[in-house]
Amino acid sequence: xxxxxxxSDAGGGVNWGSLSEFLDMGGYGFYVWxxxxxxxxxxxxxxxxxxxxxxxx
Amino acid sequence: xxxxxxxxxxxxxxxxLRRKGDVLNVLVFFVVVASLxxxxxGPEPNQLRAMAxxxxxxxxxxxxxxxxxxxxxxDYADGTLEQMLVxxxxxxxxxxxxxxAHWLLTGLPLALAAPLIGLQYDLPAVALGVxxxxxxxxxxxxxxxxxxxxALTLGVRxxxxxxxxxxxxxxxxxxxxxAGAVTSTLIGINPSAHxxxxxxFLAVSSLIGPWAACAALRxxxx
Amino acid sequence: MTSDLFRFAAPQAFFPLAGKLIPWFWVLAGVLxxxxxxVAFFVAPTDHQQGxxxxxxxxxxxxxxxxxxxxxxxxxxxxxxLALNTRLSGMMASAIAPTGAMFTFVALWSGALWGRPTxxxxxxxxxxxxxxxxxxxxxxxxxxxxxAIPDPVRADRAxxxxxxxxxxxxxxxYFSVQWWNTLHQGASVSLTxxxxxxxxxxxxxxxxxxxAWMYSIATALCRVRTIILERERDAEWVRMTKDxxxxxx
Numbered sequence: 290x291x292x293x294x295x296x297s298d299a300g301g302g303v304n305w306g307s308l309s310e311f312l313d314m315g316g317y318g319f320y321v322w323x324x325x326x327x328x329x330x331x332x333x334x335x336x337x338x339x340x341x342x343x344x345x346x
Numbered sequence: 347x348x349x350x351x352x353x354x355x356x357x358x359x360x361x362x363l364r365r366k367g368d369v370l371n372v373l374v375f376f377v378v379v380a381s382l383x384x385x386x387x388g389p390e391p392n393q394l395r396a397m398a399x400x401x402x403x404x405x406x407x408x409x410x411x412x413x414x415x416x417x418x419x420x421d422y423a424d425g426t427l428e429q430m431l432v433x434x435x436x437x438x439x440x441x442x443x444x445x446x447a448h449w450l451l452t453g454l455p456l457a458l459a460a461p462l463i464g465l466q467y468d469l470p471a472v473a474l475g476v477x478x479x480x481x482x483x484x485x486x487x488x489x490x491x492x493x494x495x496x497a498l499t500l501g502v503r504x505x506x507x508x509x510x511x512x513x514x515x516x517x518x519x520x521x522x523x524x525a526g527a528v529t530s531t532l533i534g535i536n537p538s539a540h541x542x543x544x545x546x547f548l549a550v551s552s553l554i555g556p557w558a559a560c561a562a563l564r565x566x567x568x
Numbered sequence: 569m570t571s572d573l574f575r576f577a578a579p580q581a582f583f584p585l586a587g588k589l590i591p592w593f594w595v596l597a598g599v600l601x602x603x604x605x606x607v608a609f610f611v612a613p614t615d616h617q618q619g620x621x622x623x624x625x626x627x628x629x630x631x632x633x634x635x636x637x638x639x640x641x642x643x644x645x646x647x648x649x650l651a652l653n654t655r656l657s658g659m660m661a662s663a664i665a666p667t668g669a670m671f672t673f674v675a676l677w678s679g680a681l682w683g684r685p686t687x688x689x690x691x692x693x694x695x696x697x698x699x700x701x702x703x704x705x706x707x708x709x710x711x712x713x714x715x716a717i718p719d720p721v722r723a724d725r726a727x728x729x730x731x732x733x734x735x736x737x738x739x740x741x742y743f744s745v746q747w748w749n750t751l752h753q754g755a756s757v758s759l760t761x762x763x764x765x766x767x768x769x770x771x772x773x774x775x776x777x778x779x780a781w782m783y784s785i786a787t788a789l790c791r792v793r794t795i796i797l798e799r800e801r802d803a804e805w806v807r808m809t810k811d812x813x814x815x816x817x
Contacts (some may be wrong), residue, residue, distance in 0.1 A: 290791070298570070299760065302693075305609075305610075310596070311609075314621070314623065315619045315620035315621075315767065316621040317619060317620045317621040317623075317685055318744045318775070319620065319681075320621055320681040320682065320684060320685055321620060321623050321624055321681075323681045324624045324627055324677065324678035324681045324682070325627060327674070327677050327678075328627050328631070328674045328677075328678065330669050331673065331674055332670075332783070335666070335667065335670055335787060336787075339790045339791060339794070341788060343794050344795070346794045346797040346798055379726050392815065401756060430711065431651055447744060492697075492735075494608075494729070494733055498713060498726050498729060498730055499713070499716075502713075502716045502717055504716060505716075506711060508709075508712055508716055511705070511708065511709045511712055512693040512709045512712075512713060512730060515705040515706050515741070516701050516703070516734070516741075516745060518741045518745070519737075519740050519741055519743075519744035520701055522744040522745065522748040523744060523747075526751055528746060529645070529750060529751065543744075543747070547740060547744075550736070550740065554736050555736075557735045558729050558732070561650070561725075561729050562726060562729050565722055565726050565729070566722070566726075568722065568725075
């Protein structure tokens with residue numbers, strides 16, 4: 290506790306004790322990382338297709 | 347102007363009489379689709395009663411989409427549409443008349459056949475009346491907004507499926523208010539709120555549908 | 569000022585301007601995303617009701633906002649193109665549509681993944697998710713119509729008419745879906761109505777929303793540049809620009 294609580298205002302900041310705790314997301318890891326992962330994938334795909342189109346043009 | 351309007355409607359009806367099959371096929375399609383649902387979900391009467399309005403409305407939407415590609419296609423192919431564009435009567439009158447004729451030939455028969463399907467689904471008499479009313483108010487929307495979709499996909503390859511993709515999402519309010527009117531009757535709520543909202547949507551679509559159809563026809567014939 | 573604006577409405581003048589602006593928007597998008605993610609994961613506290621699953625809102629809500637907003641912007645460009653008959657407007661509308669569809673998909677996907685732990689099902693016919701789904705159909709219709717018409721000028725005009733009809737209908741569709749939802753007693757927990765929204769949560773959401781804005785501008789400008797190159801490939805200036813770009817690469 291205490292490493293990141295300077296920026297929060299609702300009773301103590303969120304602190305992840307370890308990387309595995311961070312990845313676990315309180316048991317919701319699949320849902321949280323599933324959302325963020327697919328979003329990142331969509332963005333990467335869009336940027337990739339833009340690059341390809343630019344090279345073809 | 348009124349003369350031109352009724353002239354075009356009479357012409358459309360005359361043409362339809364010559365090809366009765368086209369009009370009849372849409373109606374048969376509607377009845378077949380609606381009759382297939384119980385075979386898919388089972389004959390449990392309570393379940394069927396609950397889904398009757400949705401089934402009838404979705405079958406009506408699909409039948410409308412099926413009939414819409416022909417709205418302008420023949421006149422586009424033989425050049426009549428181009429003549430209508432340069433003729434003195436405003437294009438808006440042509441579009442309104444065509445949409446009205448389309449409703450008389452598809453929307454109205456569907457609405458009149460709907461209570462029969464409602465009987466198959468064991469709807470009570472009050473709900474049958476509401477179903478008929480909702481279709482009478484709602485199906486003109488399908489012709490008005492559908493005219494815009496038909497004009498946008500005129501001469502486009504693969505136009506039929508595309509037309510469905512364009513207009514079906516726009517029909518969501520009709521489906522919600524139309525089927526909702528019947529469903530609320532079944533659970534003892536006065537359907538007048540749904541029917542008024544349906545009427546309001548009809549008013550909105552009678553403004554934007556023909557406008558968009560005119561603009562799209564000008565683009566297509568440019 | 570207005571004459572300047574009209575000068576940049578010509579693709580030839582807009583092309584280099586967009587090229588100069590694009591890197592800035594990419595940088596802003598990157599910085600804001602990093603800041604937003606930091607706030608989302610390391611500053612914002614755990615939600616009392618939803619636990620860590622609520623952290624999905626940091627992409628869900630900005631994506632949902634962006635998807636609706638981009639449709640309106642797209643329709644705005646489309647309307648401008650119809651009214652003033654400028655070539656660039658139609659190209660802008662085409663350039664925005666794929667990004668808008670992408671954000672709509674992201675909003676749906678993240679909404680479904682949020683729904684599983686919260687409602688117990690990936691898909692619940694909640695008013696917001698259902699409207700997002702219809703919005704996705706509207707985007708797909710727009711893209712399909714444009715790609716089905718080979719002539720770019722006709723495609724732009726037809727797309728513009730469709731976008732305008734769509735934008736009038738979006739609020740009505742949204743209202744009707746809400747109405748339908750109340751008739752059928754839909755899910756009551758909403759993804760956006762977090763009961764105790766801490767100000768850091770709001771900050772994270774705003775940062776991510778701004779990042780989504782910058783990203784959308786950057787991708788739209790990139791895409792409009794390739795569209796300009798495609799459409800005007802026979803113009804003298806395009807040939808010269810392409811030679812310069814090849815020399816630089």
